[in-house]
Amino acid sequence: MLELSQVTKLYNEGQPGELAAVREVSLSIATGQVTVLEGPSGSGKTTLLTIVGCLTRPTQGRVALHGQPLSGLPEQHLARVRRQTFGFAFQRFNLIAGLSVLHNVMLPAYPLAQPHPQLLARARDVLAELKIAHREATRVELLSGGEMQRTAIARALINDPAILIADEPTANLDAALTLQFLDIMATLKARGKTIVMSSHDPRITRAALVDRVVTLADGRIVAEAAGA
Ligand SMILES: Nc1ncnc2c1ncn2[C@@H]1O[C@H](COP(=O)(O)OP(=O)(O)O)[C@@H](O)[C@H]1O
Numbered sequence: 001m002l003e004l005s006q007v008t009k010l011y012n013e014g015q016p017g018e019l020a021a022v023r024e025v026s027l028s029i030a031t032g033q034v035t036v037l038e039g040p041s042g043s044g045k046t047t048l049l050t051i052v053g054c055l056t057r058p059t060q061g062r063v064a065l066h067g068q069p070l071s072g073l074p075e076q077h078l079a080r081v082r083r084q085t086f087g088f089a090f091q092r093f094n095l096i097a098g099l100s101v102l103h104n105v106m107l108p109a110y111p112l113a114q115p116h117p118q119l120l121a122r123a124r125d126v127l128a129e130l131k132i133a134h135r136e137a138t139r140v141e142l143l144s145g146g147e148m149q150r151t152a153i154a155r156a157l158i159n160d161p162a163i164l165i166a167d168e169p170t171a172n173l174d175a176a177l178t179l180q181f182l183d184i185m186a187t188l189k190a191r192g193k194t195i196v197m198s199s200h201d202p203r204i205t206r207a208a209l210v211d212r213v214v215t216l217a218d219g220r221i222v223a224e225a226a227g228a
């Protein structure tokens with residue numbers, strides 16, 4: 001459903017510090033599958049995830065969703081596709097301190113401008129599903145690590161995206177929280193979500209729910225394997 005063809009991403013293009021973070025990567029991501037990008041730090045995982053999620057445009061190559069090319073779309077149109085298609089859970093959660101759990105979760109929905117009562121109901125449904133509803137009024141900096149993680153996942157799901165993107169989701173998480181994360185992902189997979197994660201954590205790369213592990217080195221795909 002999501003197809004990358006010969007994608008290259010240069011940082012500092014044409015400048016002395018030019019660097020190819022992703023090099024000629026072709027990858028197709030099937031609907032409903034769990035794909036993990038693994039590789040050492042600096043191998044291009046985060047950059048590739050931002051291209052998959054249309055947060056970054058590739059310097060060269062094409063990205064297509066359901067056969068529709070996205071690379072050439074004007075920014076406004078691309079932003080709409082991005083909001084409606086992808087949910088993002090970043091490394092270290094990127095929650096906004098000073099705002100409540102509820103407000104953090106609703107943030108990605110504001111640009112879609114749905115009626116407020118509907119959005120509030122939706123946010124509360126997602127919080128309940130992630131077992132964090134009792135914390136809706138708490139400022140996020142006061143949460144435990146597990147609660148932050150569930151809040152970040154709730155925020156990624158607020159627009160009911162078909163594709164969930166998670167960048168090193170278990171970095172700095174203990175064993176129990178990693179299992180909790182995997183349980184949540186398994187539930188989402190069972191519901192038909194497509195999941196793309198980066199990780200060099202064997203607890204993730206060898207997890208039963210993973211369909212495919214793609215190994216990056218120096219911006220290129222160097223191996224691909226079926227999941228455990
Ligand atoms: N915004 C940026 N500007 C310049 N170089 C960057 C930027 N982001 C990442 N890089 C470089 O691109 C390469 C790939 O980085 P990244 O995609 O973050 O890899 P990973 O997530 O596997 O650690 C690294 O060499 C990194 O230093």
Ligand SMILES: [Mg+2]
Binds near residue numbers: 046047167168198
């Ligand atoms: Mg990274």
